[in-house]
Amino acid sequence: MKPSILKAQPADVQKDASMIKQKQMMAGHYDRLTSAPETGAKVASTFVPGNLNELIMCFDLVNNLPEVNAIQNGLRKKSGAYIMEAERSGHSEDVCTYVKSDIGMMLKGNIGPNGKPLPKPDVLLLSYTGCFTFLKWFELLREQYKCPTIFLQTPYMADGKITPNMIQYMVKQLKENVIPVLEEVSGVKFDIDRLREYLKKSAVAEDDLVAVLQSAKNKPSPIDAYFGGIYYIGPIFGAFRGTDDAIDYYRFLRAEVEERIAKGLGPVTPDGTMSEEKYRLVVEGPPNYTNFRQFWKMFYDEGATVVASSYTKVGGTYDYGFRHNPDKPLESLAEYCLNVYTNRSLPMRIDMLSDYINEYEADGLLINSIKSCNSFSAGQLLIMREVEKRTGKPAAFIESDLVDPRYFSGANIKNRLESYFQMVEQKRSGRGAAA
Amino acid sequence: MTNPTTSEIIARCQELYDDLRFTSARDWKDAEPGRKVIAHMPIYVPRELIHAAGMLPLGIMGGGDNLEVIHGDAYYQSYICRIPRSTIELGLSGRLDFVDGMIFPSICDVIRNLSGMWKMLFPEVYVKYFDVPQTYDDDIGGTFYIGEMREFLTDLEALAGRKISDDDIRTSITVYNENRRAIAELYRLRAAKPWQAPASEAYLVMRAGLTLPVEDHTRLVHDYIAAAKAEKRPIKDNSRIILTGMFCEQPPLNLIKSLELSGCYVVDDDFMLVSRWLVGDVPTDGDPVYNLSQAFLHQSMSTAAKYEPDEAEKGQFLVRAVRDTGAEGVIFASTSFCDPALLDRPMLQNVLKAADIPYIAFKYSENSGQMQPIREQAGTFVDSIKLWSAA
Incomplete structure (x- = not known):
């Protein structure tokens, strides 16, 4: 399917090849999401921090990330109107604008960045890591979508260490709360070897990502690790971690960056x-x-x-x-x-x-x-x-x-x-x- | 010896409330060598464990409207609530210099991050972020919570320089059960006859419980109940309302008084939930830590800082509170920039709408000084309730 998100860029906007590749990947993902009603794919909404993409893929679910939707709406100058729509419906001006952008988008027909309606999630995977707002965000979405909601709590690393109690708690939640509901929603039996395969692929891409991020130790730095970095993290923080696409992208990106280092380019x-x-x-x-x-x-x-x-x-x-x-x-x-x-x-x-x-x-x-x-x-x-x-x-x-x-x-x-x-x-x- | 009157009791509670140097807790600590004070922020910590270690739990609810925040504002942007900045002010100004430990319960990101700030600012003090489960299965959340409480006990033992036995904890549970019963009786009295136990008085009586040793507080609550029942007070043509959203940063006392002056009888609230978090008695037989975990999982209050796993249950605690207290409406009063309360509010309002329960909402901060708009809003709400009731 031809990705429909890509639009002609203004002539003066420069992008390196990896950025274009990244945009194509993201566009392809949005097309997978918006075509879910036709393809019959089931959708799991979840968050970037604590994103369990490898696990989600084990159940053939398509990953939808509301924060990324909010970012897309921000970049496309749509979030302001969505936020005000949410505030008109009773949400406080004081709270997280990601949440309000998401709710406003929903109230306005849930149109994705490719101009097509995003499907209702089949399951909300509330992976609660590092941000209290997530907890309330998915309670708010559950009220609207009326779909199963899975809760996974990550304890806070307050003392700078991970204790056995924390790991045991999370593994128990995965085994007893998360996986059984994902099986039920998807109709796919959990296969731990399939998960292992995805995790193996994740680690390969993670190595290349780290090499890219650490390339900024060079002088001049071949990358901008914030503005450019946002492009680089897109696939691995989103729906691609654990995939061959991610391995290819990060290998490609790393080679591109190494070439820039060799040429002494910023x-x-x-x-x-x-x-x-x-x-x-x-x-x-x-x-x-x-x-x-x-x-x-x-x-x-x-x-x-x-x-x-x-x-x-x-x-x-x-x-x-x-x-x-x-x-x-x-x-x-x-x-x-x-x-x-x-x-x-x-x-x-x-x-x-x-x-x-x-x-x-x-x-x-x-x-x-x-x-x-x-x-x-x-x-x-x-x-x-x-x-x-x-x-x-x-x-x-x-x-x-x-x-x-x-x-x-x-x-x-x-x-x-x-x-x-x-x-x-x-x-x-x-x-x-x-x- | 005659029983104290309500005005005598309230004068004592007001004195404790106004004292931002926490003299009574300092005096308690100085009374015997080796005593230790463990402070905690809202909304809940198992105070039984601190008590079992022979220490005094001290509830810190921010600086209120009488504290001038000088240093604290330098640590926070304008869009963060006030309680962390006034709490930092208490710390930096030496008002908490007698405190041996500071506990930060799992409420929100601001209080969570404050735990790390406290570690940086006061490295000599024991600091704990007290994580609690948001999943309520015995085997999952329960096991995790028991593990967290055991770690906390180990820390307290190190601070106390002695072992804390199961019997110590059972004794403390018994003492706190008595306190919970006394408080439940106070809340029943206020719901039944709010003119006898006004919210502003009940609030001060409850606040005293954050500073006094629990045994003293239980006696104080009983004394107040007896005195309030004995006093003849006029019944006003007020509306019965429930206040919700005030579980962390506390309202100025004037705000509660203003609501009463505008025609509200506050028949339930979520002030200082630590004293009412566990509903009913915690069993005193068997493993006391397990019993505390069971009470937390299955017998605790609902609030915005908790995840509600059952959508059908979302907000029903408010509907039940309205029914149980005979309330005629609900006031959502939330601190400015309070994520849990403000994100929860639309969902709770939808539940009330479906149950045909009137409500209004406003925001405040602990140092709000301008009460006229709140009085007008609450007064209008009360009038509208009366009009609807008449119709």
Whole structure:
């Protein structure tokens, strides 16, 4: 089937081959989803952090991720109207805009990014990892869709470690709550060897993803690990982990990045390859999607490359060594869920960001604080101070929202970024230390 | 010795409520060497375990409307609720410098992240994020919860420097059962005769339970019930309402008084759920940790911070509360930026709509000072209830 999401890009938008391949994959997935009523495929809605794609595939279910739908609506300038629709129906202006974008989209006919209606899910797989809102989000969707809802709780890694009690709890939930209902909904018997095969494939793609992310240690960095990183994580955080497509994509991406390293090239931006890398940044927090390109441009216009980001770890902290393990399939899924970035304690997050600044030889930390995401945002001001104290590198704070255009103030963010880059310059020249 | 009057009891409770240095808890700690105080945030921790370790559980509900937040605001963006910033203020200003441990229950992402912040800011204090199961099967959630409680006990033993026996825990369960019974009686009295036990008074009596040793609090509740029953108070032409959504950041006392002044008899609420979380007695025979886990799984209150596995049950606790207390309406009062309460609210409102129960909603914060809009909104709600009832 020809993917229908791809539209002709404006002539001035530059994309590397991997980005085009990624978009084709995502488009193909949306076509699989929207054609489910015709093909008879059953659909499981679930979340990016704690996404059990390998398990979902064991039951021939198609994975639908409401956060990704919200992102698509943000990028396509539709989320603002959806959010207001949800607020008109009684949802508070204070809460998560992903949720409201999703509910607003549902109220407006649930039209996917390919212009076709998304099917109702056959099952809601509420994998509750690192974000309290997920729990309420799927209670809200359950009210609308009236379909079975499976709950999988991931304990919080508050003390910086995974205990046997946590793993046992999760494995028990998988065995006794999750798998039996997936069998019932799908009519497919669970085959653990099939799961092992998928997990084996996941690990292959994960190796290549890590190589790509860590390529940013080069100078200049061949990638932007935040804005570009969002493209890179799409397949593995979404519906492709455990597939041959993911293996192919990450192999292709890795080769492309290695070629850029060999040529000494910087990242590809919508305006072409970055010519000079003036600033290397670590970014904490999700991006704004309603003005994604404008936001990115504020960085590359100044010669700023993001060399590491926490957002690209919300679907797994593979660079810290975790790989899906076919020898311990259910334990491995549990460990994966436990390790996602937002399920890590604040001290762990501070360690990670400080390590990134040192390992990637970054000039500093930038926090994009998201108005409607308490999981990320609560505590970020302490993170900023602590990372600054530990690394001696300057940190800065900007604010926006994921998909609510009302909370994106371009001029304000640009001003703050310009001031921040001046601060970095001062620090470099030693004037900051003298001041 | 004569029984204290309601005004004497309430004056004592008001004093405890106003005291943000927690003098009574400090005094308790200083009374004997080696005593320890373990503070906890809303909404629930098994206080029986802290008590069994010979320690004083101290409920911290933020700083209220009398605390000037100077340092705390520097830690939070404007779009985060107030309770974490005022709690940090309490910590940084030395008001909690006598506290040996701080427990952060699993309520929401903000309180969860605050547990990590507390570790960074107060490294000398024992800090625990207390995770609870959101699945309620004995074999799954129950086993996990028992494991979490056992880990907590191990930590408490290390702090106490002694073993905590099953008998210690059974004794503490007995003491807390008595407290739960007293509180249940207070809530029954208020539901039956809200003019005898106004919400603003009942609130202060409940708040005292977060600071006092549980044995003292049980006596205080009994004294208040006896005094309230003995006093002659006029019956007003008020409407009976239930307040919901106030389970974490507490409303200013003036807000409760304002609701009463606007014509509401508050006949049920979800203030300070820790004192009412477990419904009924916890058995005192057998394995006490298992008994606490069973009570948590099968005999605990419903609130927005919990997952409801059965869609048909969603919000029914409110319908039952309306029926049981004879309430005429529900007021959803949620803290600004409170994810659990605000995300839950539309679902609960749909349930009430289906049950033909009137409701209104507003937001507040613990330092809300402007009560006139709330009074007007509540007054209009009460008037409309009366009009509908007359029709």
